[in-house]
Amino acid sequence: xxxxxKLIKGYLRSRNLKYVQDSDRxxxxxxxxxxxxSLEVALWIEEREKGPIYSICAFPDQRxxxxxxxxxxxxxxxxxxxxxxxxxxxxxxxxxxxxxxxxDYHVSINNEITPELFAAITDDVVRGAISFWEWYKNIxxxxx
Numbered sequence: 001x002x003x004x005x006k007l008i009k010g011y012l013r014s015r016n017l018k019y020v021q022d023s024d025r026x027x028x029x030x031x032x033x034x035x036x037x038s039l040e041v042a043l044w045i046e047e048r049e050k051g052p053i054y055s056i057c058a059f060p061d062q063r064x065x066x067x068x069x070x071x072x073x074x075x076x077x078x079x080x081x082x083x084x085x086x087x088x089x090x091x092x093x094x095x096x097x098x099x100x101x102x103x104d105y106h107v108s109i110n111n112e113i114t115p116e117l118f119a120a121i122t123d124d125v126v127r128g129a130i131s132f133w134e135w136y137k138n139i140x141x142x143x144x
Contacts, residue, residue, distance in 0.1 A: 003111050004045035004052055007118045012043075014119065031130060037062055039133050041126055051108055056086065056122065058103040058129035060136075064090065066097040075139060076101065079132055086128050101136070103129045 008027050012019045019029045026044040041058045064072045069092055076088040086103040093099065105125040109118070 004054060004109060007109075007113070007115060008043050008045070010115055011119050011122050032133075037133075037137070039129060041129060043122070045109075051110060054107050054109045054118075054121075056105045056125045056129075058086065058126070058133075060101050060103075060133050062101075064099040064101065066092075066099070069099055071143075072099070072101065075136060079135070083128065083132075086125050086132070088132055103132055 005025060012027060012029065017029050019027050021027050024044070026042050029041050029043075030038050031041065032038040038061045039058050040061065041056065044055055046053045046055060069090060073090045076090050079088045086105040089102050089104070091100050091102055105128075107121065
């Protein structure tokens with residue numbers, strides 16, 4: 001799936017984003033961090049039987065304590081009901097008292113996707129993840 005990785009790398013370079021690529025060829029970028037919170041975004045291509053899937057996942061670095069799971073789950077559901085992407089989910093590990101929020105988007109692609117369409121999809125999802133995080137933080141601050 002070299003064309004997909006070339007699209008990702010071309011997108012990141014065209015946006016002048018600093019990134020790292022892991023051993024699985026996934027790309028990671030980090031937004032924020034100055035205010036004590038950041039949003040890590042991972043981009044990758046996964047080969048599936050019916051064709052490649054382009055995935056974008058964002059992980060806010062703030063963890064969610066078990067006492068807040070109900071409130072945060074409700075906020076994720078509200079976001080998902082109001083917006084198409086990225087999808088917000090709360091991960092609540094078994095036998096653990098700390099969860100985390102994950103935002104994700106997955107789409108089938110093929111070698112006919114243009115760099116412009118690829119960039120538009122990626123921009124929309126990354127902006128959506130940043131918007132979620134700003135929206136979430138504002139709501140949580142107003143609850144204090």
